[in-house]
Amino acid sequence: MSKITVIGSISTDFVVTANKRPEVGETITGNDFSTTFGGKGANQAVASARLGGDVYMAGTVGTDLFGKELIQNLTENSIHVDFVEPVTQVPSGSAHITIVDGDNCIVYVPGANNVIDTNRIEKLNELIQTSDIVVVQNELPQEVVEQIIEDCFAQNVKVIYNPAPARFVSQSILEKATYLTPNESEFKLLFPDMTLSEGLAHYPNQLIVTMGSKGVYYHDGISEKQVSSYSVAPIDTTDTTGAGDTFNGAFAVALTAGLDMDSSIRFGNLAASLSIQKFGAQGGMPTLAEMKESENYEKEWNIK
Structure with a gap:
């Protein structure tokens, strides 16, 4: 079984649905409330673990109740949590989501996710060295993301860099990532002076752009390729954000x-x-079993 290390955010999502958004100073009655586990790092770790990966999660949570629940959730998904560190000075990360008429607005509070620093990354040296692949996203401080990619590059360890949420990243860091997996809007922010085709050709077999229903685009060194998506209707059109994290984990x-x-x-x-x-x-x-039940699963993949 291959060793996959995910270094990233671990958070709780608090989701409220309502018929309208309150004005300043107004209190309204909502329709529903739920909490779910999130954070792009944790999401991608769970996606990999459910598909059979031997997954190690590295990150930081608070010492509050939410932090304990976040670690428990990772454990229940068969993820190694030895490198998930509780920190006392800040709360666990959270996202506060309000959904009205199918549109959502989100307040993301990094909390403990922003406490991870380059000193902690140095302590992960052996973990990185012994990994078959490392996965990292942008819900960590940028200097930490860059250190992870630099370390993987120096140790010849493959790294998937999912540059989300979108922000500026230096060219030198982008070139050291084994795989870059932005969506269409993130691609435009990273490469404002390039068309999609120009960007793909510049990073063959490295840049993989996910475009929702349009599929995924990359360049194989000879020509540009489009890999079609599978046509399905989401159970909730406001609730497709996990698709990108699932793609990266899978x-x-x-x-x-x-x-x-x-x-x-x-x-x-x-x-x-x-x-x-x-x-x-x-x-x-x-899960891998659910994948294999799909009519679109290819036996040639032979993933166990």
């Missing part, structure tokens, strides 16, 4: 299982399509 599993680029992307696409059939970013993430 993509990591497929790569470490020895699949080629095209097959790894198709595997990721199928997992992402299944993930939007249930509520919650992690709630819909499929």
Whole structure:
């Protein structure tokens, strides 16, 4: 079994639905409330673990009740949590989501996720060295993300960099990531002077742009490729954010299982399509058994 290390955010999502958003100073009655486990790092770790990956999570949570529940959730998903560190001075990360008429607005509070620093990353040196692939996202301080990518590059360890949420990243860091997986809007922020085709050609077999229903685009060194998505209707059109995290987690599993680029992307696409059939970013993430039940599962993938 391949070792996948995810270094990233671990948070709780607090979701409220209402008929309207309150004005300043106004109190209204909402329709529903739920809490779900989130954080892009934790989401991608759960996606990989459910598909059979041997997953190690590294990050920080608070010493509050939410932090304990976040660690318990990772453990229940068969994820190694030895490198998840509780910190006392700040609360666990959280996202506060209000949904009205199908549109959501979000207040994200990094909390403990911003406490992780380059000193902590140095302590992960052995973990990184012994990993088959490392996955990292942008819900950590930028200097930490850069240190992770630099360390992986120096130790010849493959790294998937999912640059989300979008922000500026230096060219030198982008070039050192084994795989870059932005969506369309993130691509435009990272490469404002390039068309999609120009960017793909500049980073062959490295830049993988996810474009929702349009599929996934990459360049194989000879020509530009489009890998079609699987046509499904989400159970809730406001609740598709977990699809991208599912893709990245599944993509990591497929790569470490020895699949080629095209097959790894198709595997990721199928997992992402299944993930939007249930509520919650992690709630819909499929198991390997559920993947194999799909009519679109390819036996040639031979993932165990």
